Amino acid sequence: MRCVICGGKIEKKKVTFSYEQKNRYLFVKNVPAEVCTNCEEKTYSPEVTDELLKFVNDEFLPVKTIKVPIFDFMTR
Numbered sequence: 497m498r499c500v501i502c503g504g505k506i507e508k509k510k511v512t513f514s515y516e517q518k519n520r521y522l523f524v525k526n527v528p529a530e531v532c533t534n535c536e537e538k539t540y541s542p543e544v545t546d547e548l549l550k551f552v553n554d555e556f557l558p559v560k561t562i563k564v565p566i567f568d569f570m571t572r
């Protein structure tokens with residue numbers, strides 16, 4: 497199997513999925529994905545994508561919550 501973007505080699509890996517929308521941010525660790533060894537493009541299977549939506553829709557409890565500093569380049 498080859499990367500759809502660059503034609504590079506694909507490897508199965510556990511990755512951290514990050515989500516950002518408006519003022520909401522979340523990370524999901526240890527997500528199984530296929531990652532291009534060349535451009536690092538991540539591809540999730542339809543099953544995994546379905547599960548990721550559940551995290552976004554608050555169907556699971558987070559394992560931990562961290563404080564994240566937010567900066568604005570225009571306010572420095």
Ligand SMILES: [Zn+2]
Nearest residue numbers: 499502532535
């Ligand atoms: Zn690629």
